[in-house]
Amino acid sequence: MMYDDAAENVAEARAHALAMCRKYNHKVNTNDEYDMSILKDLFSKVGENVYIESNFRCEFGFNISIGNDVYINHDMIILDCNEVSIGNDVYIGPRAGLYGANHAEDPFERADKGVYSAPITLEDRVWLGGDVRITHSRKSMQGY
Numbered sequence: 001m002m003y004d005d006a007a008e009n010v011a012e013a014r015a016h017a018l019a020m021c022r023k024y025n026h027k028v029n030t031n032d033e034y035d036m037s038i039l040k041d042l043f044s045k046v047g048e049n050v051y052i053e054s055n056f057r058c059e060f061g062f063n064i065s066i067g068n069d070v071y072i073n074h075d076m077i078i079l080d081c082n083e084v085s086i087g088n089d090v091y092i093g094p095r096a097g098l099y100g101a102n103h104a105e106d107p108f109e110r111a112d113k114g115v116y117s118a119p120i121t122l123e124d125r126v127w128l129g130g131d132v133r134i135t136h137s138r139k140s141m142q143g144y
Helices: 008-031 036-042 107-111
Strands: 050-052 064-066 070-072 077-079 084-086 097-099 101-103 114-117 120-122
Touching: 008 036, 036 050
Parallel strands: 050 070, 064 084, 077 097, 084 120
Antiparallel strands: 101 114
16 A cells, blocks of 8 residues: 655654664664664564664664564665564575565656555575565565
């Protein structure tokens, strides 16, 4: 379903997530300390033994749930405009991305700031290598 990417409540939620990610990344970069309490307050669920390296970014955070024994390497980006679920025993390489959102492909919808999203699920024991991107197009969401 299409939504307005420039709506005030969307911008506020995005700004909050950006601030929390910056706070977390600063702590990891300066103290080598994985202060998951920062991200636990942002995410919908965080399991045990979760390590997220620095330069992590997400769009909202509240749509992200992470299981147990998860390692996410440097420079991860999650566009969580929809649910993003990461299972147990998951390893994600550096510079990976989970993109649950995409701007409208139709130029008129895009001019109206239309964005659509779809959920992403990484099941248990998944390993994503470095530079892997999981994304979608509107056609793939409609089953074409």
